[in-house]
Amino acid sequence: MAKGVKPRVKVPKSASAGETITIKTLISHPMESGQRKDKEGNPIPRSIINRFVVDFNGQNVIDVTLEPAISTNPYFQFDSVVPEAGEFKFTWYDDDGSVYEETKSIDVS
Amino acid sequence: MELTRRQMLVTSGAALASVAGLPAFAATADDMIAELTGGAALGEGAITLDTPEIAENGNTVPVAVSAPGAKSITLYADGNPVPSVATFNFGPLNPSQNASTRIRLARTQNVMAVAEMADGSWQMAKAEVKVTIGGCGG
């Protein structure tokens, strides 16, 4: 598991049924591109988060494929419709096999 | 004719250079786009691509892309060592088919967005981003 990987997600606490909300997500991750070389001149192997999936109550909102050109500490902002109360599930997949998850509940008023 | 040493050096040098100068086979952004779309025609006008004119630091460049009605949007940076940047696949709960992120740009180049629309057609938008070398501590 890459060291010190921590997600940070902004989801409003509540919305009206059917409303569109904006979600912001950050995760700390070095996103080692594979282009850098170490002090001896050897290439540092690629090690990035390669996929980010957001589902709400089991339905998909967005599914992102990441390449090494995504900056360190990947940031994504996107919209989702909120049909009913429920839970957003955020999943990041690492090249090294680790999976990072975060969930946020939202009420419907 | 008799080859002088100079002529020998020049010809063999040129021969070496032409072989050594061949880049390792690397796909360009255009190659990747053609592979993605199957060579389909690329329309314009459906994608809004928001990039800075000048990136204050090429390590972290904010990019926003929007294509209402798209199934997916793929981003490329045509001057990066690996041109592909990201693909946003929009799910059924996505109302607006837009996304913002931050990308690395190795140098001044074009950021390209290619969208697959709901009807299977393809769209493209392109914007140049100047990437400067910075100043002191830059």
Added chain:
Amino acid sequence: MKKVAIAATAVCLVFGPVSAEPDDDTLIINEELEMVTETAAPAHLENVSTIYSGWRFRTDETQSLQLDDFDNPAMIFVDQAIDLFNTVDGSEGKSCASCHESVEDFKGLTASMPKVIDGKLTVMEDLLNNHRATAMGAEPWKWSGPEMQSMVALIGVQSRGMPVNVAIDGEAAPYWEQGKEIYYTRYGQLELSCANCHEENYGNMIRADHLSQGQINGFPTYRLKQARLISKHNRFRGCIRDTRAETFAEGSDEFRALELYVASRGNGLSVETPAVRQ
């Protein structure tokens, strides 16, 4: 050919440097916290009448990264510091939280640092490592390492929006004088002092960089270049290294004095920690 070249040069000279002044934007964080990014220079500043936060010299895109705590990439590290605050470390089996009920107790601390404590000029990193040693029996954190700087940032956030207010008189006076002397001393093969760029040329371009006044009210700062929190001493080192000089070390007395002096040049600006810069 020659005529065309001269005409072209003349055009370039006429257009001159790109944008001279800091921009006019206002910084309101999370749509509610209004920050002072421009104010009258403190009385001790002889050659500058208005001081500006470095935020005012950055492009719109860089500025926007600081507007919201979910856009600000530094905040993931502040979050990590909250975890650290609650983590037991050291021979005494304590965490910060064991004694400090809430990190909010530190409101106002950063705004007054560095300061003289028990006769010695103390910066935040000193305070943290000394405290870790005596109260927790914990190993010192590396000066510019992620644990230290995320904690310095977490404590800094508690003062965010408050005016920088470091003392320069009394016990602080000799350190302040030392720092001031360093600020105006030319270093390195390039023989540049801090003042050459940050006092005499702020607002101008140095290559493609828009020079700021070199204020430190936003440190630790998330630099886009390194994509992580950067400490003040790390930045001082970088700057002096770029004059091609043998620089002072992080945690050196020289940099402590310089930190006090540079902080005092920003007295009146809001603490902006954690800022986002290029």
